[in-house]
Each structure stands twice: as structure tokens, then as C-alpha cells.
Amino acid sequence: MGKLLWIALLGLLNGAVIGDHLSICQHRINVKEGFYVYDTDCSNYDDQALAKANFNEDRELWIRNGTIENIQLLLNGSLYNITHLKITNFAEEGSTPIAVFPIDSMRFSILDLSNNGIERLEIKEDDYRLTHLDVRKNNLTEIGNVRHLIKLESLKADNNAIENVSLDDFKSLWDLLVLSLASNRITSITATEEVALLKLRSIDISNNQLTTLDVSLWKFPQVSTFYMHDNSLTRIDGLRGKFSRTWDISLGGRNNWDCAWYDRLLEFLKQDRQFAMQMFGDKPVCPDQTRMDGFICCKNSTNVISN
Numbered sequence: 001m002g003k004l005l006w007i008a009l010l011g012l013l014n015g016a017v018i019g020d021h022l023s024i025c026q027h028r029i030n031v032k033e034g035f036y037v038y039d040t041d042c043s044n045y046d047d048q049a050l051a052k053a054n055f056n057e058d059r060e061l062w063i064r065n066g067t068i069e070n071i072q073l074l075l076n077g078s079l080y081n082i083t084h085l086k087i088t089n090f091a092e093e094g095s096t097p098i099a100v101f102p103i104d105s106m107r108f109s110i111l112d113l114s115n116n117g118i119e120r121l122e123i124k125e126d127d128y129r130l131t132h133l134d135v136r137k138n139n140l141t142e143i144g145n146v147r148h149l150i151k152l153e154s155l156k157a158d159n160n161a162i163e164n165v166s167l168d169d170f171k172s173l174w175d176l177l178v179l180s181l182a183s184n185r186i187t188s189i190t191a192t193e194e195v196a197l198l199k200l201r202s203i204d205i206s207n208n209q210l211t212t213l214d215v216s217l218w219k220f221p222q223v224s225t226f227y228m229h230d231n232s233l234t235r236i237d238g239l240r241g242k243f244s245r246t247w248d249i250s251l252g253g254r255n256n257w258d259c260a261w262y263d264r265l266l267e268f269l270k271q272d273r274q275f276a277m278q279m280f281g282d283k284p285v286c287p288d289q290t291r292m293d294g295f296i297c298c299k300n301s302t303n304v305i306s307n
Helices: 048-050 071-076 144-148 259-269
Strands: 004-007 021-031 035-045 060-064 082-090 100-103 108-114 122-124 132-134 154-156 164-166 177-180 186-190 202-204 225-227 248-250 256-258 276-278 288-293 296-299
Touching: 071 100, 122 144, 256 259, 259 296
Parallel strands: 004 060, 060 082, 082 108, 100 122, 108 132, 132 154, 154 177, 164 186, 177 202, 202 225, 225 248, 248 276, 256 296
Antiparallel strands: 004 021, 021 035, 288 296
């Protein structure tokens, strides 16, 4: 089992890179006589000591809250060989947000950058190493440049300020398994040509501002989990023949589906599979002239419905 190294930035740090000092704790995990044994060694580092530190590549570093005045200098210094890096919670009181974060995925394989106040990601072209990127709880308005991260397996960008998503930016992410864009301000998800993500297993676009959704150009045959609750959707266009393996689905919340379309969707879901209809939050209060089905609101329509 690889070693885990956690870095904790404690208090308000004021130096050229990280401040007066930080506490670095190394948690070693060993197996002795069939039992896991945890050994912890903590030390304090100032800028000068950190500059001389040599952290092993197989360890995970966690820097949480504080002040980093020059993130590029820190990344290019003692953290240069680190492949698993967590820098989180710099948006909390007593810390300084990181407005722009540079990503060099030729170095990193796993990055957790949640809750740092990040407004923009700088991503170099033709990067091939990064597999997991977590940028939840930041201030991002767009993520189109993730198209350069062609080895990405997991992208979590929940709780940002993203308004529009073009799936054209994802068409080269052939290894993508998880795509989570929940709790943004998304009003449109578009594609100009077929997007084939043949390994994708999970999609979460819940708690956004979608009023329409057309999936006719989506080719995601392995998706098993699809969350879309708490939007303003009435139907999904281009659904025929899609998502034949989806069994974990959420539709409720603020959505107000067309009843005829919804009934046909249930028939489709019940064909040749067991499926779980996930219910999140409180039972919705359906508008007048609508029908409630569990946690689902739907309204009757005289329009001809086709999936």
C-alpha cells in the first residue's frame, strides 16, 4: 500500500510562497501480522525548509486552507514530483482564494481543488496524465478547456457558476467514467455532432436551470446513473434508443414533466431491467392542473409525444 502524506496549512501564512511555517504530517500505513498499523510523524516547515524538502512521488499531499501567494512557484518547487495533490478550502475565512490555478497534467494524475475560489483553470494543451479532477465549490464559469485532459476518468465540477455546456468539448475524453455538473447555473447543454463517450457510467446535471434537453447526439451506451432532478424540464428530446442500461435515475424536484411523455418513459425504463427511481429532497408542491406521481410532477398535454 502506498504511503500517504498530508500537508496541513494552519493559520494565516504570510511568506513569499506559503508563509511562516506549516505543519507536515506523514501518515505511514504498514501491514504487520495481518493488521494495518498507522504511524504518524509531524514536523513544522518554514519557506526555507520547504524549499529543501524532497517529497516522494508515491505519496498524496493535502494542503488545506491558509495563504499561498504564488501557486506556480509552490508547484514548481518542492511539490514538483507529486502526482496526487489536494489543495482545498482556500475560500474559507482566514485564507486567501486562488483565483487562477495552473494545471500541468503531465505531472499530476489526481487533483482535488475543491473550495478554493478558483475562477479560471489554466490547462496546457496535449496533456496526457491527469485522470481525476475535482473542482467542486469554486467560481468557475466555464470548463471547456478540459478537452485537453484526454486521459480524464472523473470530472466533478459541482457548485460553480457554469451557465452553458458544449459536449463538443468532451468528445476526446474517451476514458471518462464520471461527469458531475450539479448545482451550477446551466441553461443549455448542446452538441454540434455526435459525442461518443463509450465508457461513461454516471451523469449528474441536477439542480440547474435546464428547460430543454436534447440527447439525440449523445452516444453514452454504458451510462447506469443519470441524475437530472431540480431543473425545469418538461421532456427530453431524442431519447429513443438511448440509455438502455440506465437503472439509477432521478427526475423529480422542480421538473414538471409532460404526463404522456413521462408515462412512456416509465414503460421504457421497465423493459428488460430493474431500475431505481431516486427521490431527493422534500416532496414537491405540484402546480395546478398537474399530477403527482411519487416525487414527480407532470402536466397533461394534447401534443403528440414521441421519445
